[in-house]
Amino acid sequence: MLCRLEFVVLVVLLTISIVSGQGDICNPNPCLNNGRCIALNGNIDFYCVCPTDIPVGGKRCDQLLLETTTTYRPTTLVTPSPCASYPCLNNGVCTVSQFGNTYTCTCGAYFYGVRCEHQNRCSYQPELCQNGATCVPGIDGAYSCRCTSSYSGANCQQFNPPTGICSSMPCKNGATCVALNNNANYHCTCPAAYTGSTCSNPKTTCPEDYCTNNGQCTFDYTLNRLRCACPGTFSGQFCEIPIGQSNACSSFPCFNNGSCTPAGGSFLCTCKGTYLGNQCQFRYDTKPCSSSPCKNGGICTNVGSGYQCQCSPGFQGTTCEVNTNVGNCYYTPCMNGGTCIASGNTFVCACPFGYSGGRCEEQTLTPNRICDRNPTLCKQGGTCISNSTHFQCVCRPGTEGEYCEKNTTSNLNLYRYNY
Numbered sequence: 001m002l003c004r005l006e007f008v009v010l011v012v013l014l015t016i017s018i019v020s021g022q023g024d025i026c027n028p029n030p031c032l033n034n035g036r037c038i039a040l041n042g043n044i045d046f047y048c049v050c051p052t053d054i055p056v057g058g059k060r061c062d063q064l065l066l067e068t069t070t071t072y073r074p075t076t077l078v079t080p081s082p083c084a085s086y087p088c089l090n091n092g093v094c095t096v097s098q099f100g101n102t103y104t105c106t107c108g109a110y111f112y113g114v115r116c117e118h119q120n121r122c123s124y125q126p127e128l129c130q131n132g133a134t135c136v137p138g139i140d141g142a143y144s145c146r147c148t149s150s151y152s153g154a155n156c157q158q159f160n161p162p163t164g165i166c167s168s169m170p171c172k173n174g175a176t177c178v179a180l181n182n183n184a185n186y187h188c189t190c191p192a193a194y195t196g197s198t199c200s201n202p203k204t205t206c207p208e209d210y211c212t213n214n215g216q217c218t219f220d221y222t223l224n225r226l227r228c229a230c231p232g233t234f235s236g237q238f239c240e241i242p243i244g245q246s247n248a249c250s251s252f253p254c255f256n257n258g259s260c261t262p263a264g265g266s267f268l269c270t271c272k273g274t275y276l277g278n279q280c281q282f283r284y285d286t287k288p289c290s291s292s293p294c295k296n297g298g299i300c301t302n303v304g305s306g307y308q309c310q311c312s313p314g315f316q317g318t319t320c321e322v323n324t325n326v327g328n329c330y331y332t333p334c335m336n337g338g339t340c341i342a343s344g345n346t347f348v349c350a351c352p353f354g355y356s357g358g359r360c361e362e363q364t365l366t367p368n369r370i371c372d373r374n375p376t377l378c379k380q381g382g383t384c385i386s387n388s389t390h391f392q393c394v395c396r397p398g399t400e401g402e403y404c405e406k407n408t409t410s411n412l413n414l415y416r417y418n419y
Contacts, residue, residue: 035061092116109137125333130157157317159306169305173273175199193226202226215239223257233381233396236260242383242394256280276306278319296320336360379405 206217258280298320338360382404
C-alpha cells in the first residue's frame, strides 16, 4: 500500500514538471538565424518570422534559400476608378459613389441625363420664352419662363395691361409715361418733334440732327408736324432708309403716320398718338376687336384699351398666329428672318441673303468694311454692302452693272464680286 502511494505522487510531480517546462513554446526560441518566434493555437505551436537580410526560410528559418528559389506572395488587385474614363459629358463633374464602384454625374445648368448627354431646350431655344422673358432650365429637360412685369403665361405670351396713373395713356405722340410719387402724378418723356406736359404740341423749330443722311428739316403746316425732305438716295420719316435697299418697309405698311423699322424679313411699326396695332390701324378710344385682330378662328375680347384672343385648338400667340401643329418650327427657331421647315423630329432653316448657320445666326455680309474704304464704289445712288472679302452693289431701279454704272429699264439687279 505504501509503495502504490509513492508511485502516484511521483507521476503527479513529473506531470507538473513537464507542463511547467512548456509554459511558453517560444522560450527558448526555436527559430534559428535570429528568426522571431510567434506562438500559435494556444501555445501548442509556433511560427518563425525569418530575417529579410539573409536568404533563409523554412519552419525554423533553418533552410538556405537558393537564388533560383521563387517566393510567391498574394497579389493585390487594384480596381480602376469608374471616373477614370471620364464618363460625364458636356463638362459634367464625375463623383465616385461611397457605396460601390459606381459614379454620379453632376451636370451644368443646360444639360441633364445619367451622363449629362441631353441638352436643355433653354440652351438652343431661348425664344421659348417670349417678350423679353428669361428661360430657366429645370430638371430632366423641363424649363420655366421668368416673365417681365408686363407679361404672364407659361411662355410669357399674355400681355398684362398696365395699371396705375399711366394706364390711361396720358402721354401723346408716342411719348413715354413715367409714374411718380407712388402713382400720384406722372411725367411724359417726349420724342424730339413734340413738347408740352403731355407731348401734344408739335415743335415748329427743328431739333439738331432731326433728319439723317443730309435730310432737310421743315415744319409741315398741313400735317402739323416736322417733316424731312430727303436726298434722292434715301427715304423714310427721318431719311434713314437707303433707296434700293430691300426691306419690308418699302410698301409703307404702317398707317396713321406710324414709323416703320425693318425687322429681318418683316417690319415693326412705331405708332403715333392714340393709334395702336401691328400696323397702327386702330385708335385707343375704339374697340380693338372691331378690326378682328385674332387669327385662325380666335375669339377677341376687349380688355381696357387693348384686346385678348382666346385661340382655337392648335393655335397660340397674341393674335393666335402661331400654329402649334408644325412640329419643331412652333417656337420659330430660325433667326434673322429665316424660314423654318419642319423635318421629322427636327427642323431646317432656309436663311435669307446675308445669313447662314443652322439657325441663320451668322451674318455673312456686314457693312462698314470694303464699302467704308471705298464710299463711291457703287454709282448712281447704288447701295454698297460688304464684308472683308466681298462686296455687293444694290442698284436703284433703272441701273445695273458691277458698280451700277449702266442705265437699264429692267428690275433690281444684284452683283457680288471678290475684291
